[in-house]
Amino acid sequence: YYNAIKNGYKDEIANYYLALSLKANNKISEAKSIIENYIKKGNNEKYIEFAKQELNNLKKLNDFPDSGFYEIKNLKAINSELIEYSPSYSNGKLFFVSNRDTEKKYKGTGTPFTDIYQVKTKGAIVELKTLKIMPNNINEEEINEGSITFSKDGLYMIFAKGNSGKSSGRNNVDLYYSRFRSNKWQNPRLLNINNSKSWDSTPFLTKDGNTLYFSSNRTKGYGGTDIYKANLNRRGRWVNIQNLGSEINTPGNEMFPHISDDGKLHFSSDYHLGFGGLDILIATRKGGKITVENPGKPLNSEGDDFGIYFFSQTKGFFTSNRVGGKGDDDIYTFINNDPDLKIVNYSLSGTTLTPKNETSYITLDNSTVKLTDKNNSIIEETFTDDNGLFEFIVYPEEEYYLVGEKENYFNTRVEFNTLGKSLDKSKLKDFITNVKFEKK
Numbered sequence: 027y028y029n030a031i032k033n034g035y036k037d038e039i040a041n042y043y044l045a046l047s048l049k050a051n052n053k054i055s056e057a058k059s060i061i062e063n064y065i066k067k068g069n070n071e072k073y074i075e076f077a078k079q080e081l082n083n084l085k086k087l088n089d090f091p092d093s094g095f096y097e098i099k100n101l102k103a104i105n106s107e108l109i110e111y112s113p114s115y116s117n118g119k120l121f122f123v124s125n126r127d128t129e130k131k132y133k134g135t136g137t138p139f140t141d142i143y144q145v146k147t148k149g150a151i152v153e154l155k156t157l158k159i160m161p162n163n164i165n166e167e168e169i170n171e172g173s174i175t176f177s178k179d180g181l182y183m184i185f186a187k188g189n190s191g192k193s194s195g196r197n198n199v200d201l202y203y204s205r206f207r208s209n210k211w212q213n214p215r216l217l218n219i220n221n222s223k224s225w226d227s228t229p230f231l232t233k234d235g236n237t238l239y240f241s242s243n244r245t246k247g248y249g250g251t252d253i254y255k256a257n258l259n260r261r262g263r264w265v266n267i268q269n270l271g272s273e274i275n276t277p278g279n280e281m282f283p284h285i286s287d288d289g290k291l292h293f294s295s296d297y298h299l300g301f302g303g304l305d306i307l308i309a310t311r312k313g314g315k316i317t318v319e320n321p322g323k324p325l326n327s328e329g330d331d332f333g334i335y336f337f338s339q340t341k342g343f344f345t346s347n348r349v350g351g352k353g354d355d356d357i358y359t360f361i362n363n364d365p366d367l368k369i370v371n372y373s374l375s376g377t378t379l380t381p382k383n384e385t386s387y388i389t390l391d392n393s394t395v396k397l398t399d400k401n402n403s404i405i406e407e408t409f410t411d412d413n414g415l416f417e418f419i420v421y422p423e424e425e426y427y428l429v430g431e432k433e434n435y436f437n438t439r440v441e442f443n444t445l446g447k448s449l450d451k452s453k454l455k456d457f458i459t460n461v462k463f464e465k466k
Contacts, residue, residue: 038070042077049084050302050328058084076277083299090299095364096325101343103152104145105352108138112173112228112282112333113343113357117180120147120343122357123172127159130168132188141165142174142185149337150359163213164204172199173282173333175231181206184217184238186227199225201240219256219264228281228333234417236408238264239291241281249277253293257407260392266407273316274309282332287339288369289419294332302328306344313423314399325360334360339369339458368451369458372444375417376465378410378430389414396429420463422448428465440465 027044041064048057061081068074104110106126114121121144128138142165146156164185165171172186184203202214220226224244231238236258241251252275256264270291274280278297281304285291291309298307298318305326309318320326327348336342340362347355378395379387395416397406405426410416420426425443442465449459 038064038068038073041068042073042080045077045080045084046302049080052302052328054084054087072277079277079297086299087301090320090322092323095362095367096321097361097363098324099150099359100351101150101152101357101359102352103154104143104157105356107353109140109353109355110357111345111355113335113345114174114176115147115335115337115343116176116183118146118148119144120152121160121174121176123174132168132170139168140170140172142171149341150343161211164211170199173228175229177231177235178233182231182235183211184229184231185214186229187214198223199227201226201229217264219267225251228283230283230285232285233287234408237406239283239285241283248272248275249297250279251281253280253283253291258409260409266404268404271316273318279304282334284334284336286336288371289421292334292336294330294334301326303330303347304332306331306334311421311424313421314425330355340367367457368454370449370451370454371458371460372420372422372463373417373460374420374426374428374442374463374465375415376428378414378416378432379466380435390430390432390435392432393435394431396431398427398429400425400427402427420444 027040027047030040031044041060045057045060048060058081061077061084065074065077065081106124108124108126110122110124112123121142123140124143125138125140128141130139131137132139142160144158144160146153159165170188174183174185176183182203182205184201186199187202188199200220201217203217204211204214221242221244224242226240226242228241229238237255239253239255241253243251247269253270254267255270256267259265269275276295276297278295280293280295282294283291292306294304294306296304299320305320307318307320309316325331327346329346329348331344331346333345334342342360344358344360345355346358378390378393380390382388391410391412391414393410393414395408395410396404397418398404406418408416408418422444425445428440428442430438449461
């Protein structure tokens with residue numbers, strides 16, 4: 027970038043990328059100087075806004091404390107000199123993406139094609155002799171397979187698959203699904219949420235199987251790649267695709283979403299406050315507001331840090347290409363040793379009913395229930411089971427409406443709130459406390 031600018035490269039974005047490169051090499055003062063000089067002399071308003079945001083980030087980094095609570099370790103047993111990324115755990119197996127055994131190269135990057143691998147693990151203890159590539163109907167030759175996510179029972183998976191480069195094929199990266207039947211994975215099928223003109227990848231499926239988070243660069247977003255979510259309807263189709271909004275998504279790239287058991291969104295971004303490249307961030311909701319925080323080093327670094335997966339409330343896996351790794355992208359393990367860490371999970375469950383007569387009710391199954399905020403914006407949507415049961419994650423100090431809908435029935439809306447119902451974590455003795463509210 028220095029040489030390009032010195033030799034008259036005309037695109038102003040080179041100044042911005044030069045500053046990012048210096049930052050990634052931990053040369054913070056030099057990066058600030060480049061950015062400040064560019065803001066004074068630049069003409070492209072879009073690039074200047076990027077630069078101003080980055081200058082704000084660089085100033086905050088000077089006073090950003092390291093987090094000594096995270097203990098990280100390179101999972102050397104499975105890492106190679108090439109790429110390993112996007113870990114996901116299911117039924118005693120760790121799944122990840124790698125290009126370790128492929129000789130043919132993808133022309134777009136000059137690197138071997140990526141495939142999905144699996145290995146048996148007990149936590150972070152890997153049984154290396156069980157390491158193997160997934161079957162050929164999942165990993166196609168000369169196509170990049172990417173991030174993967176599983177249902178709670180491990181019998182349904184969603185994963186990313188790149189384009190084939192053929193004129194009759196798809197033009198971009200898309201999401202596919204497969205079911206495990208008759209002791210094998212069925213041939214993958216295209217998920218209905220894909221946009222044929224966009225990059226759709228990094229999926230995460232919630233434990234109840236009803237909400238899918240993913241990243242996409244489809245039009246009308248906030249920038250590069252944004253994080254979206256969709257709900258599963260009774261017919262098995264993904265509906266109600268929603269952009270997570272400007273508190274999460276930026277003019278940069280947001281991807282690799284993961285919802286931890288306490289309802290917090292973990293994701294990676296190259297625009298929010300970070301140390302360089304992609305950083306892992308934590309979004310917390312309270313009182314109707316979303317706060318995005320950087321957990322600091324050593325979880326994050328000057329390199330790319332992404333693809334976090336929680337094995338338990340305090341342990342998990344993530345990906346990084348930081349200095350000192352075994353190869354390019356490597357998989358790491360982490361433990362959060364914060365002695366004051368207390369986790370409170372708030373949930374709201376209930377049953378959809380309809381009047382039987384003037385004094386009694388009967389269960390109304392297979393209904394739609396929406397959780398909205400006080401401004402009627404949909405936070406989450408679900409579909410009740412055969413017993414009319416539903417459940418939502420809710421957040422402290424908020425006001426909600428529950429909206430019940432079913433064809434041939436009148437809609438019903440009832441109020442619910444968590445105002446004054448939050449627990450003081452400092453007074454809790456247990457590490458995990460589950461607070462369950464009920465509503466009919």
